[in-house]
Amino acid sequence: MEKTWKRIVSWFALALATVVLWIPIYYFVIGAFKKRTDIVKHPLTLDFSRMSFDNFTYAFKKMNLFKALGNTGFITVIALLIVIICGSLAGFAIARIHHKVFRVFYTVVIALMVVPFIGALIPIVVLIHRIGLYGSLWGNVLIQAAWNLPFSIFLFTGFMQSLPKEMEDAAYIDGCSTFGIYLRIFLPLLKPVTATCCIRAGIGIWNDYLVSNSLLNSARQPTLMVAVYQFFGQYVSEYGYAFAGIIMASLPIVIMFLFLQKYFIKGLVAGAVKG
Amino acid sequence: MAKSVAARKSLSGLERSRVRTGLVFLIPAALLCIVFIVIPLISVVVYSFNEKSSVGSAMTYVGLENFKTLPTTEGFWQMVWATMLFAFGSTILIVVLSFIVAMALDSKRLDYISRNVFRAMWFFPCILSGSVVGILWRIMYTYNNGVINSVLKSLGATPVNWLETYGLTNFAVIIASVWSQMGLCIVIFLAGLQSIPTELLEAAAIDGAGHGQVRTHIILPMMAPSITINVLTTSIAAFKMYELPWIISKGLPGYSTRLLTQRIHFFGFESSKFGLGSALSVILILVITAISLIQLVVLRRREDIY
Incomplete structure (x- = not known):
């Protein structure tokens, strides 16, 4: 019983640390699809209706x-x-x-x-x-x-x-x-x-x-x-x-x-x- | 008897032709290494005793003048301090954090799939280039619009000027370099942990050793070689690092986060003081070579680890 408990806690600790490590990656990947104001105001929220490929087409050209x-x-x-x-x-x-x-x-x-x-x-x-x-x-x-x-x-x-x-x-x-x-x-x-x-x-x-x-x-x-x-x-x-x-x-x-x-x-x- | 002499003769004939072919095989590699590595290395030593102000200009011999002027150039000791702080700070943080993560990843409590997925996720930042990581973290640290300050604000804390505060900016740069380099250390630690014989751990468990005791008396001593490797490779990488810290902080505030590698680039490309830049290069090469030699000696002795 105690073992399962420990197992769950250590799994979650590792998962949490991994999430922290990946926040920057998540931030820039979703940011690439957002408008500037959204990146600044809602940096970590995911709202597909406000996302587009505009940044990519612009960056691609420039x-x-x-x-x-x-x-x-x-x-x-x-x-x-x-x-x-x-x-x-x-x-x-x-x-x-x-x-x-x-x-x-x-x-x-x-x-x-x-x-x-x-x-x-x-x-x-x-x-x-x-x-x-x-x-x-x-x-x-x-x-x-x-x-x-x-x-x-x-x-x-x-x-x-x-x-x-x-x-x-x-x-x-x-x-x-x-x-x-x-x-x-x-x-x-x-x-x-x-x-x-x-x-x-x-x-x-x-x-x-x-x-x-x-x-x-x-x-x-x-x-x-x-x-x-x-x-x-x-x-x-x-x-x-x-x-x-x-x-x-x-x-x-x-x-x-x-x-x-x-x-x-x-x-x-x-x-x-x-x- | 006569036969064996003849055999030996023909063998040495073959051996001689093999040596000739081998020398031909060596030519392209030797040529590239001599022209583009050895000659520049000799030149950097020569330049360091001379004054030279442009690619085409002649050199004038100045003896040890460059080495004497170097410490008096503006901000030199601040940059030495910044380099040391960056190298030792990031090395310590990377090694300690990687060790903890590697222990968690190696734990028997993890199943095979999640272990591999986690390992890949922790390794991932290593494959991004220094300039990509630099741009990413510079944007995250921005005072007004960066994500770190937005999170701080939403938690009710006051935003922090990550990029232009003495002391704090050094830490900010170190964090970015830790983020991008932990993966490598973790993988090396994992290999080390897997090489600890399970019998040893079982024997300790039978003898009644607790988790803490196993950690300090068995795992830590058994991991000594991997720790040495990681400390040495990480500090070498930190002394060599150029674009990642540069893109994040531009060496600001003042000279407080400007590294010696960046100074070499400055002497070479902005102020055209090839002599001073070369003198600094010689010093940096000596420091890195010294650390690498320690590494080679350690590795020779523990070849069985890798």
Whole structure:
């Protein structure tokens, strides 16, 4: 009897805390459908008859959303491709081939994992100017790829070290080249670690504000987070627009989270623990 | 005998070709890392001993001048204090609150489905970007029209100026960062809690230990490694944080919530003092690297946890 009682109380305490945690989310999601006066006067009430998609259509037009979405999508996809290809190649060399060079490289990679991007920001801006990539999406792609590489190399190396050596030996006897072994034997096995890598790096790149704000001309080449922030800066008191904007900018990641929850948690935790 | 020598020779031939291929494999990654990470890191150290005022301008060597001027720049010590307060405040709050929530989530009283739903709900804010969280909380904190003050007013309390009160604004920024980062810590704590062998808890129960005793004498010591990991990762994240606190408070009032990362950005983009900005960057890199090294040592020792 006492046990059931305790069970109910602890369930409700947790549920209450969860509700408190979710009030901000509830507030901005319903706020995105409300008029300004309603957001201010009745912030938490739900009245469908007074709600509309007006904020979304307005924000959509003013934010240049398609362009921002295209730019962010381009940067994320290309940078991830580079990270996966370079990371798995380097990880293969480090994990499967024994030579001093690879061990030294791995140590350097581990050291680079801890360096904060903001610390190198000033010389990076100078560098990107010098090589003529300032304002170009490619500059952004290269910076994102490079700064996400060390951690991916770390993940790929760890994963490939755990695979048995016999597979390689058999392939060599059959006359396979080293590149063939990487391509035909290892690459197909890398799906789980690639997923972890993509999610961890992908969320970071998608949500990035600092890199694109520093390296791109925000008027000509907006990325999502910069566009959302500027949009907010322009209409500071139009909360509805801002809410609609942040919903649209977060939606792709949120939808992916709903379907790939397990990978998300794994990817982000791996990043936090080792990164 | 002759056979084995030949075999060894061919093996070393294969090994040599493998090393050659491996080096080729390494080139793209090495190139990217060297050009976009290592060279900027070397440059930031070089810049910190020089004066440089624009992207194209030449450098003039000034020795340690930048490091000496830095503490005398306006608001420097306030920003150091703001950064420390933000880093330690948010770390302590995040770790303590996450631990409590993780204990509740791990409780045997929860069924499988509600545990997973709750876990996903607590994790959710982690996937939102720093600028999204910043905009959201800035709007909620607004004095006249923000939801927090409306709720306070409807409860009969006086509204609070969250965004421009010395001391309170630091707290407001910390709350937003706690909200957005607890999920990660909770998940790490949950993994730690699940790694405690149930035999241990059962044995304690048989010996007549109460809930409180189990908590302080078994769970807490067993959770020490997860606590260390969370403290280190959260404080590193706090020292690196840039846009979330910036969007919420703009560093106001005065310099009281302005973080060192924001100052680096200011030196680099607004006042064009690359030397000073680089000197500050070097200091920040050293602080974060020191914390990370502790983390790596701890993790090496407790590799079995993850």
